[in-house]
Amino acid sequence: xxxxxxxxxxxxxxxxxxxxxxxxxxxxxxxxxxxxxxxxxxxxxxxxxxxxxxxxxxxxxxxxxxxxxxxxxxxxxxxxxxxxxxxxxxxxxxxxxxxxxxxxxxxxxxxxxxxxxxxxxxxxxxxxxxxxxxxxxxxxxxxxxxxxxxxxxxxxxxxxxxxxxxxxxxxxxxxxxxxxxxxxxxxxxxxxxxxxxxxxxxxxxxxxxxxxxxxxxxxxxxxxxxxxxxxxxxxxxxxxxxxxxxxxxxxxxxxxxxxxxxxxxxxxxxxxxxxxxxxxxxxxxxxxxxxxxxxxxxxxxxxxxxxxxxxxxxxxxxxxxxxxxxxxxxxxxxxxxxxxxxxxxxxxxxxxxxxxxxxxxxxxxxxxxxxxxxxxxxxxxxxxxxxxxxxxxxxxxxxxxxxxxxxxxxxxxxxxxxxxxxxxxxxxxxxxxxxxxxxxxxxxxxxxxxxxxxxxxxxxxxxxxxxxxxxxxxxx
Numbered sequence: 001x002x003x004x005x006x007x008x009x010x011x012x013x014x015x016x017x018x019x020x021x022x023x024x025x026x027x028x029x030x031x032x033x034x035x036x037x038x039x040x041x042x043x044x045x046x047x048x049x050x051x052x053x054x055x056x057x058x059x060x061x062x063x064x065x066x067x068x069x070x071x072x073x074x075x076x077x078x079x080x081x082x083x084x085x086x087x088x089x090x091x092x093x094x095x096x097x098x099x100x101x102x103x104x105x106x107x108x109x110x111x112x113x114x115x116x117x118x119x120x121x122x123x124x125x126x127x128x129x130x131x132x133x134x135x136x137x138x139x140x141x142x143x144x145x146x147x148x149x150x151x152x153x154x155x156x157x158x159x160x161x162x163x164x165x166x167x168x169x170x171x172x173x174x175x176x177x178x179x180x181x182x183x184x185x186x187x188x189x190x191x192x193x194x195x196x197x198x199x200x201x202x203x204x205x206x207x208x209x210x211x212x213x214x215x216x217x218x219x220x221x222x223x224x225x226x227x228x229x230x231x232x233x234x235x236x237x238x239x240x241x242x243x244x245x246x247x248x249x250x251x252x253x254x255x256x257x258x259x260x261x262x263x264x265x266x267x268x269x270x271x272x273x274x275x276x277x278x279x280x281x282x283x284x285x286x287x288x289x290x291x292x293x294x295x296x297x298x299x300x301x302x303x304x305x306x307x308x309x310x311x312x313x314x315x316x317x318x319x320x321x322x323x324x325x326x327x328x329x330x331x332x333x334x335x336x337x338x339x340x341x342x343x344x345x346x347x348x349x350x351x352x353x354x355x356x357x358x359x360x361x362x363x364x365x366x367x368x369x370x371x372x373x374x375x376x377x378x379x380x381x382x383x384x385x386x387x388x389x390x391x392x393x394x395x396x397x398x399x400x401x402x403x404x405x406x407x408x409x410x411x412x413x414x415x416x417x418x419x420x421x422x423x424x425x426x427x428x429x430x431x432x433x434x435x436x437x438x439x440x441x442x443x444x445x446x447x448x449x450x451x452x453x454x455x456x457x458x459x460x461x462x463x464x465x466x467x468x469x470x471x472x473x474x475x476x
Contacts, residue, residue: 009098010105011036011084014043014076018053019237020257021111023130027263029108030070031129035121036091038098038105045074052163056234059136066134080104086112090119111256127266135238142235146242149225156193157244157261158186158219158272159252160204166303172337172380175387177303177310179254181272183209184296184304188284189251190217192275201225201247203240209300251275278311286324302332309341318345336362336377340391343409347397352404355397359408367443373450374415381412382419389420407434411447418451427451 011033013025026042033040044058058071082097084106094106114123135143161180170176181189183206190200190213200219204210214221221227222240230236237257244250244258245265251272252258262269273281285308293301305328313321322345329338339362346355366375374382383390395416401409410433418427428451434444 008038009094009103010039010041010081011108012041012043012072012076012081012105013109014072014078014107015109016043016045016047016075018047018256019055019234020255020260022055023260024111024256024263025109026133027126027130027260028111028113030132031114031124031126032108032117034124034129036094038094041070041072041076043072043074043076052168054233060234061136061139063134063136069134076107078107081107083107084110084113084116086110086116088116088118090117091121092119111259125266126263130260130263138232138235139238142230142239143242145226145229146239146246149243149246151225151246152199152220154198155201155220155247156198157201157203157247157250157252157258158189158193159244159250159255159258159261160186160202160206160210161253161255161257162205162209162300167299171299171303171306171332172335173383173385173390174306174310174337175385175390177307180303180307181251181253182285182304182307183213183300184285184288185272185281185307186213186219187217187288188281189272189275190219193251194218198248201243203244206297206300209297212295279315282308282311289327298331302328302335305331318349321345336380337390340377340381341394344391344394344397347401347409350400352401352406352409355401356406356408359412363408363411363443367446371442371446373446374419378412378415378419382415384420395420402430402433405433405437407437407441407444410434410437411444414447414451424451424453 011029013022013029015022015025022042022044029042030040032038044061045055046057047053047055058067058074062071080103082101082103082105098105114126117123158181160183162183164170165176165180183204186200186202193200200217202210202213202219202221210221213219222236222243225243227236227239227243230239241257241261241264244261245267247265247267250258250262250267250269252269253271258269261267276284285304289296289301289304296304305324309321309324309328312324322342325338325342325345329335329342332338339358343355343358343362346352346358362377363375366377381391389395395413398409398413398416402413410430414427414430414434417423417430428448431444431448431451435441435448438444
């Protein structure tokens with residue numbers, strides 16, 4: 001299969017996020033490299049200062065031989081590499097690029113990258129690739145221990161990712177919610193799986209939540225099968241990953257950790273919405289919270305409301321939307337996405353006065369706490385992820401309220417025009433409306449000073465490059 005010698009181009013995985021994300025990128029990169037006869041390499045930098053992610057040094061995860069053959073160092077300078085993005089490519093296109101260009105190879109970090117490979121040859125199976133990884137002795141011992149576990153019968157795994165999406169900064173960014181199965185839905189999922197003759201194996205991050213759900217559903221935990229014997233969190237993660245890989249099916253959101261387990265065992269990975277659709281799941285979550293909200297950690301309960309809201313948002317009236325959002329905000333008062341969404345719900349009903357009051361209270365409180373620009377809430381309002389603008393469906397509602405003469409809605413709209421669309425003059429006209437209504441308002445004056453072009457016609461190439469990045473949502 002190898003058409004290139006040892007000096008051929010390199011396909012490299014260089015992600016710096018959590019364990020699951022790195023492993024999945026490595027599997028994709030190595031499967032592609034093995035298929036085409038290119039070399040495979042990976043970067044690996046430990047993380048020990050992140051509240052929700054910890055990644056051990058490379059020699060704690062991989063064998064000395066695997067490291068010698070494939071490790072490129074803690075980081076890799078991207079200069080000299082092309083990047084494989086989510087556009088169609090083929091063996092012919094990569095070979096042609098390799099023949100005509102003097103570069104080291106390709107960075108291969110996208111999770112769905114293999115879906116974009118066309119034209120043959122047949123890709124090496126990802127499960128085969130992962131089985132060929134050279135893991136360290138202790139990781140292999142953890143995997144072997146999981147293989148020796150005796151299951152009490154047919155089992156389906158349910159992965160409860162929590163971490164930074166439920167309790168960290170990503171809970172402000174609604175685009176990430178589908179990566180998580182809300183813990184407030186687990187009772188319904190476990191009941192449905194039981195009706196199919198399957199025991200639920202719960203794998204998750206929050207011990208207290210897992211213990212509560214086991215007591216309520218009779219589900220198994222990793223501890224019941226031996227994960228408590230691993231004091232090292234990395235070894236425990238590999239042990240539980242292999243347990244999931246041995247199940248008949250894995251139920252999860254968009255969890256990369258669950259994707260690695262699915263690949264490891266060549267077992268189906270499905271979303272709980274295959275058991276019941278989103279709107280039904282939302283109503284189940286709301287029913288669970290109406291009866292047992294106090295049994296959950298406040299942020300777990302708030303995330304349940306967030307999940308239900310997102311599944312119902314396009315089907316329910318603004319009054320019901322506000323009711324769900326207000327309950328979430330009461331549990332998670334530091335999450336600015338909730339009052340912003342509440343204001344937008346008022347605006348949709350053309351109750352501009354009430355929505356304006358929500359914005360005024362939020363923005364005034366934050367400005368009094370810190371005059372730094374932009375306000376924390378504005379950062380949430382104009383937040384952009386790789387999936388797009390988090391609150392894009394609400395922008396028109398803010399514009400409508402501004403057009404009706406409401407100064408705080410106009411101030412928000414000025415930020416949207418400036419930060420999201422890069423329109424400086426319209427943003428200045430919008431904040432001028434705010435100042436026309438309240439000429440002495442210190443917040444509005446500060447926002448006006450904040451709205452300025454990032455480049456001028458005389459700007460150099462560096463500033464212009466910064467502007468291009470800025471328009472793409474990348475802040476440097």
